[in-house]
Amino acid sequence: xxxxxxxxxxxxxDVDLADLPLDGIVGSGGQGRIHRLGGGSDLLxxxxxxxxxxxxxxxxxxxxxxxxxxxxDRGTLDAxxxxxxxxxxxxxxxxxxxxxxxxxxxxxxxGAGSRKLIELQYLLHAERPATAGVVRPTPGQRLxxxxxxxxxxxxxxxxxxxxxxxSQANVLWTVVxxxxxxxxxxxxxxxxxxRPVLEQAETPDWGDPLSPFxxxxxxxxxxxKAALVVGRVLAQQAYxxxxxxxxxxxxxxxxxxxxxxRRLWGEAAGPYGTRPDLRAWAAALGDRDVIPVxxxxxxPPRPVDPSLFxxxxxxxxxxxxxxxx
Numbered sequence: 001x002x003x004x005x006x007x008x009x010x011x012x013x014d015v016d017l018a019d020l021p022l023d024g025i026v027g028s029g030g031q032g033r034i035h036r037l038g039g040g041s042d043l044l045x046x047x048x049x050x051x052x053x054x055x056x057x058x059x060x061x062x063x064x065x066x067x068x069x070x071x072x073d074r075g076t077l078d079a080x081x082x083x084x085x086x087x088x089x090x091x092x093x094x095x096x097x098x099x100x101x102x103x104x105x106x107x108x109x110x111g112a113g114s115r116k117l118i119e120l121q122y123l124l125h126a127e128r129p130a131t132a133g134v135v136r137p138t139p140g141q142r143l144x145x146x147x148x149x150x151x152x153x154x155x156x157x158x159x160x161x162x163x164x165x166x167s168q169a170n171v172l173w174t175v176v177x178x179x180x181x182x183x184x185x186x187x188x189x190x191x192x193x194x195r196p197v198l199e200q201a202e203t204p205d206w207g208d209p210l211s212p213f214x215x216x217x218x219x220x221x222x223x224x225k226a227a228l229v230v231g232r233v234l235a236q237q238a239y240x241x242x243x244x245x246x247x248x249x250x251x252x253x254x255x256x257x258x259x260x261x262r263r264l265w266g267e268a269a270g271p272y273g274t275r276p277d278l279r280a281w282a283a284a285l286g287d288r289d290v291i292p293v294x295x296x297x298x299x300p301p302r303p304v305d306p307s308l309f310x311x312x313x314x315x316x317x318x319x320x321x322x323x324x325x
Contacts, residue, residue: 002039008086008098009043012067015098017090020045031198032096045088046187047096048198056094058190058197059087063097065159080152081183102182106172108133117184120229121168124238137175139251144179146233147285152183153226154278157219164188164196164217166225167203168238192219205239210272223275227268230281234261242269253285260284 008015022045023038035045048054062084066077077083082099089095107115110133122134123142137145149171156163165188172182190196200217206228208221224242231240234248246265253261261284264276 002041005037005041005043005098012063012086014087014089017088017095020088031201042101043085043098044082044101045096045098047088048094051090051093051095053198054094055195055197056087058195059084059094059097059187061191061194062187062189062197063087065161076155080148080181081186083186097187099186102172102184103174103180105174105176105180106182108135117172118174119169120171120173120233121238123173123233124168124236126236135174135176137179139249141175141179142233142249143252143257143285145173145175145181146230147282148173148179148181149229149233150226150278150281150285152181153222154282156189157222157278160192161189162192162217162219163222163225164190165201165203165206166222166229167206168232169203171229208272209241212272220273220275223277224268226278226281227265227275230261230285231265231268242266257285 002021004019005015007013020035021038021041023036025033026036026044027034031050032046032048035047037043037045063086066074066083066085069077078100082102084097084099086098087094088097102117106118108118108131109115111130118134122131123137123145125131127134127136153163153166163183165185170183170185170188172184174180185201187197188201196216206225208224210224211218211221227242228240231242231246232238234252235246236249240246242265246262248258248261264280264284267274267276
C-alpha cells in the first residue's frame with residue numbers, strides 16, 4: 001500500500017481517483033463495480049454506477065464513525081467488516097470508497113477452479129455436489145458462527161446504526177482455521193433516522209412483512225432480519241420465517257438454548273416494534289449459566305409433645321410444647 005493510501009486509511013481523508021492504482025474489476029452489482037488495487041494492496045475500490053445519487057455526507061459519516069473508535073473497537077470493526085475507510089472523489093464528486101477485501105479464508109474453490117466468497121447462503125442449504133468445496137461447520141461451529149453474527153449486529157446497534165439490507169449474500173463466514181464472520185456491503189449501513197448513502201436496497205425473501213409500507217429500515221426491522229438469520233441457520237432452511245415452526249438441526253442447541261430460542265422465535269412474529277433485541281438472542285444462544293446450588297440445611301426440628309415419652313426425657317433436639325390449661 002502506498003504512503004498516500006495508508007494515510008487515507010489511517011485518518012479517513014478523501015482520496016482522488018487518479019491516485020488509485022486500479023488493477024481490474026473483480027465484482028459488480030446493482031449499485032456499483034468493485035476494483036482491485038495493485039501494488040500488493042489489500043484494499044478494494046467500490047465505484048458507484050450513479051454517483052449523482054450518492055449521499056456523500058452519509059458516506060463521510062460512516063468513515064468518521066470508524067475513525068472515532070478507539071484502537072480496539074476499530075480493529076474489531078476492520079476484522080469483521082468491509083467498512084468504508086475513505087471516500088474516493090473525482091472532480092470533487094464522490095464516486096465511491098475504499099474498503100478492505102474479505103479474508104482469503106472466506107473463499108472456496110469451485111470444481112472449475114474459480115474462487116468464490118463463502119456467503120451465508122451455504123449455511124441455509126444442505127451440501128450439494130456443486131458446493132462440495134465449502135468446508136461445512138460441525139453443529140458446535142454452526143452455533144459459534146451464529147453467536148458471531150449476533151454479536152456483530154449488536155455492536156452496530158450499540159453505536160446507533162441500522163444495517164438495513166441483511167441477507168444471505170452480505171454475511172460471509174468460515175470455520176478455517178476457526179469460526180468467524182465478515183459483513184460486506186457496509187455502505188448500506190446508516191445512523192438510525194439518517195439518510196442512507198444510496199436508496200435502501202432490499203433482498204427478496206429477507207424483508208420485514210410488517211414494516212410500514214415505504215418506511216426506511218429501522219432497528220426493529222434489523223431485529224426481524226436477525227431472527228431470520230438465526231432461524232434459517234439453525235434449521236438449515238433458506239425460507240423459514242417467524243410464524244412457522246422452528247426445528248433446529250440436531251446437536252446445535254442444548255435444552256436450555258432450545259427453549260430460549262423457540263420463545264424468541266415466537267416473539268419475532270409479533271407486531272412491528274416488538275421484536276426481540278440482539279441482547280436477548282445473544283443470551284439465548286450463549287453458554288449455559290452455572291447456577292450455584294446453596295448448601296442444604298437440615299429442616300428445623302418438629303415440635304414434640306413430651307407426654308408421648310412418659311417418664312422418659314424428650315430428645316434434646318425437640319421443642320417442648322407449652323403447657324395446656
